[in-house]
Structures are given as C-alpha cells and as structure tokens.
Amino acid sequence: MSSEATILxxxxxxxxxSVEQRxxxxxxxxxxxxxGGVVLACSYEAKARGVRSAMGGRQARRxxxxAVVVPPRMAxxxxxxxxxxxxxxxxxxxVEGLSIDEAFLDVGGLRRLVGPPADIAAALRARVRREVGLPITVGVxxxxxxxxxASGVAKPDGLLVVEPGRELAFLHPLPVERLWGVGPVTAARLxxxxxxxxGQVARLDEPSLVSLLGGGAGRHLHALAHNRDPRAVQVGRRRSSMGAQHALSREPHSPAELDAVLAGLVDRVTGRMRADRRTGRTVTVRLRFGDYTRATRSHTLDKPTAQTAPLRAAARTLLRAALPQIALRGITLLGVSVGNLDGGHTQLTLPFTAEPGPALDAAVDAVRDRFGSRALTRGVLLGRDPGVEMPRLPD
Known part of the structure; x- marks a missing residue:
C-alpha cells in the first residue's frame, strides 16, 4: 500500500x-x-423522495x-x-473503468509534474463540469x-480526501452498508x-464473521473493515462479463415485480456493453434465496449481441423457470450478467422492407444506440426518405 493517498x-x-438535465x-x-416501466436512473431530487434505480415505474410514480419521466437515450x-x-x-x-460512469485513477506518479492528488482531483472535477457539463464526485x-x-460519502458533486493515519477514524463510524457486498439482507443479519x-464489524474476529456470513463473505468483510485492499489500478483489462444485481427485501415479491427489476438490470448491463463496444452471448441470472443459498441459470444465444431485446428475453425465460423455487424459498437478490464478451461490433439486422411495428422500432433503437439519435429515421428504414444517406455499418 502506498504511503500517500493516490487512488481516485x-x-x-x-x-x-444528469445528462437529461444538462x-x-x-x-x-x-x-x-x-x-418508464422500470427506473434506470433518477435525479437526486427524485432520490430524496425515495425513488431508486431498478424500482418499478408504478412504485416510483407513487x-x-x-416526477418527469423521460425515455433513455443511450447514444x-x-x-x-x-x-x-x-x-x-x-x-x-x-485508468481502470468500472462502468459507463465511474473509474479508478492512480495519480501516484504525478506529484512532481502536476501537484498533490487533492489538487489533481479538484482539477479533474472542474474539467468534467466545464467541458462535459456534468457533476462528478471524487474520493481519494x-x-x-x-x-x-469516500466518493459515496461525498456525493453529490463533492470531493473527499481520506488522509493516511485517519483512515480507520473515517471508516469505522460509517454504517455497515458502506462495506462492499453488504446489501439489505446482509445488513439485517449484521x-x-x-x-x-x-467499527463494530472490525472488532469482531474473522472466525466469528465467517460463522455468521460464510467463508468468502466473512473474510471479505473482515479485511475491508480494516481497510485491507491490496488491489492496484488495472489498466487495459477487458472484462469477460458484465453484470448488475439488486438486493431485495425478505417480503414476498410478485412475478411482475421481479420482471420489472430484471428488465432494469438488463437495461443497465446492455447500456454499459454498448458504451464499451462489447457484445456477448451468454446470459446468466443469479439468485439468492431467502435461506441465503444461491443459484445461477444460464443460456447462450446463437449470435453475440449488445441489443437489449434478445438479452432481456433470454433473462426473462431463465427467471420464469426459477419462479417455482422462488415461490417456495423466497428471494433476497436478483442479478443478471452477460458473458462470452468480445470486442466486435454488433451485427444489426435492418428490415428495409418491413412495415411499421415493434420489429422496426427495435431496429431503429439499435442503430440509434450505435450511431447516435440522428443517424436515421423510421423513413430511412422503410425506404421513404431517399434524401438521407444511410450510415455505413462496420465491416
């Protein structure tokens, strides 16, 4: 571990x-x-009213x-x-990207050239606001x-530096939910x-945490509670999968509610895939039941894709197959991941002779996601707008 706080x-x-408000x-x-059907994201004004990502649209509007509900614009x-x-x-x-909207940066070698990490973080925030027009929070x-x-504590639109020597004094008063891997269910058990x-978790010895939470989770939380994290910022890493998950309360959840959560998770994952220009074939649904046991269900598509519709359909099929077990055992976590990722372009099937309808709308959305909202219109796909040049698809 470095003697100086150099990781952002x-x-x-x-x-x-924030992009919509900008x-x-x-x-x-x-x-x-x-x-609409499920909350992909919400502003802090909506969060203050209890709205959260992956929440069903009806619950959010209640x-x-x-609230102003807007359709997503992935481009x-x-x-x-x-x-x-x-x-x-x-x-x-x-730079190690974590998702479409967050990353780790190591600025340890820049002090002589640029200045201390706190100044670098402040300058980065100012540039993002000035050049892109978006608020960003940085923890150091x-x-x-x-x-x-630190970035979580400093949100929104903040900067927080945790100096060496004060790390445990900062970390230990925080609620257990601040530890990675602690969702509502684990927090309830703690x-x-x-x-x-x-701090209370840190004062518990590792065997006791293992007995309470299991081997992997117990050792993981014991290390984090003491700020033991030897991982370095990894550059150029290509993930083999991308996923998202949502912790659920122990109360019963209807199939419709689970479907809404699942749809939101798939939307988040496919948005990140398109941002990273990745396609994938294997859809995996991850379940944690009410008795804390886990299960996964997977399906591999014939062709790799980053389009939401086919991946969502595959995930829904897997979830439906698991509903009898969920009804018997309950569910406390639902996750979705897409694996077998490659770095190629998505092959888009364009129905140039199609009539207006859902298939055409899906194709329009797919091309707009790839080339931008002005790349084409429904008329182009239907052959009714000869004055507009079609974008050239990658070879």
Whole structure:
C-alpha cells in the first residue's frame, strides 16, 4: 500500500438523469426519472423522495407523482461517457473503468509534474463540469475500497480526501452498508447481532464473521473493515462479463415485480456493453434465496449481441423457470450478467422492407444506440426518405 493517498474513485452523479438535465434546462432542479416501466436512473431530487434505480415505474410514480419521466437515450449517455473518460486518460494513463460512469485513477506518479492528488482531483472535477457539463464526485484514498467509500460519502458533486493515519477514524463510524457486498439482507443479519457500524464489524474476529456470513463473505468483510485492499489500478483489462444485481427485501415479491427489476438490470448491463463496444452471448441470472443459498441459470444465444431485446428475453425465460423455487424459498437478490464478451461490433439486422411495428422500432433503437439519435429515421428504414444517406455499418 502506498504511503500517500493516490487512488481516485471518480463517479458521475446520477449519470443518466444528469445528462437529461444538462440537455434540457427545463428539467434542472426537478425530479427526473429515466425509464418508464422500470427506473434506470433518477435525479437526486427524485432520490430524496425515495425513488431508486431498478424500482418499478408504478412504485416510483407513487412516491414521486410530480416526477418527469423521460425515455433513455443511450447514444447521448455513451457520448458523454466517452468525453469524460478522455479527460480521465488525459489526467493519468492509469485508468481502470468500472462502468459507463465511474473509474479508478492512480495519480501516484504525478506529484512532481502536476501537484498533490487533492489538487489533481479538484482539477479533474472542474474539467468534467466545464467541458462535459456534468457533476462528478471524487474520493481519494490509499486503497481502491476506501476511495470508493469516500466518493459515496461525498456525493453529490463533492470531493473527499481520506488522509493516511485517519483512515480507520473515517471508516469505522460509517454504517455497515458502506462495506462492499453488504446489501439489505446482509445488513439485517449484521444488525441482528448488534453490528451497526464498520467499527463494530472490525472488532469482531474473522472466525466469528465467517460463522455468521460464510467463508468468502466473512473474510471479505473482515479485511475491508480494516481497510485491507491490496488491489492496484488495472489498466487495459477487458472484462469477460458484465453484470448488475439488486438486493431485495425478505417480503414476498410478485412475478411482475421481479420482471420489472430484471428488465432494469438488463437495461443497465446492455447500456454499459454498448458504451464499451462489447457484445456477448451468454446470459446468466443469479439468485439468492431467502435461506441465503444461491443459484445461477444460464443460456447462450446463437449470435453475440449488445441489443437489449434478445438479452432481456433470454433473462426473462431463465427467471420464469426459477419462479417455482422462488415461490417456495423466497428471494433476497436478483442479478443478471452477460458473458462470452468480445470486442466486435454488433451485427444489426435492418428490415428495409418491413412495415411499421415493434420489429422496426427495435431496429431503429439499435442503430440509434450505435450511431447516435440522428443517424436515421423510421423513413430511412422503410425506404421513404431517399434524401438521407444511410450510415455505413462496420465491416
């Protein structure tokens, strides 16, 4: 571990919603929900009313009836993400992207050239605001874990540096939910034992945590509670899969509610895939039942894709097959991942002779996601707009 806090965790604030508010001044200061059937993202004004990502749209509108609901514009989010990551890479060559809207940066070798890490972080935030028009929060610490915790505490639109020597004093008063891997269910188990803060977890010996949470989770949380995280910022790593998950309360959940959560997770994953220009074939649904046992269900498609519709359909089929077990055992976590990723372009099947309908709308959305919202119109696909040149697809 470095003797200086040199790792930055940079995280765009309410990314999708912030892009919408940036591009439409009428939305600024108002509660914004991105996505209708399920919440893909929401502004901090909506979060203050209890709205959360992956929440069903009906529940979100009950909590915040005056929210403005907007459809997702993946092309706009991808463009904004690329602009921000250019600033990251212009700041330091040591950048590890985590998703479309967050990354770790190692600025340990820049002090003589640029200045201390706190100044670098402040300059990065100013550039993102000035050049891309988006708020971003940065946490700075000696470990990746603590840098991410710091950015979470500093949100929204903040900067927090955790200096060496004060790390445990900062970490230990925080609630247990700040530890990676602690969702509502694990937090409930810890709180049942009177463990409400990270410091209380740290005072418990490792065998006791293992007995309470299992081997992997117990050892993992014991290390994090002592800020032990030896991982370095990894550059150029190509993930073999991308995924997202959502913790659920122990109360019963209807198939419709689970389907809404699943759809939101697939939307998040495919958006990240398109931003990273990745395609995948294997869809995996991950389940954690009410008795804390886990299960996975997978399906491999014939062709790799980054389009939402086929991956969502495969995930829904897997979830439906698991519903009898969920009804018997309950469910506390639902996750989706797409594996067998490659770096190629998505092959788009364009129905040039199709009539208007869902298939055509899906093709339009797919091409717009890839080439931008102005790349084509329904008329182009139908052959009714000869004055517009079709974008050339990659070979």
């Amino acid at each position: 965790h940079a995280d765009l604030d309410a990314f999708y919603a 591009d439409d001044p009428a939305l600024r200061g108002r509660p914004v929900i991105v996505g 909590l915040c009836p005056d 706009a989010y991808t463009t904004a993400s690329r602009a921000v990551f250019e600033i990251f890479r212009d700041t330091t060559p040591l 610490a000696r470990t990746k874990f603590l840098a991410k915790v 709180r049942e034992r009177g463990l409400r803060t990270v």
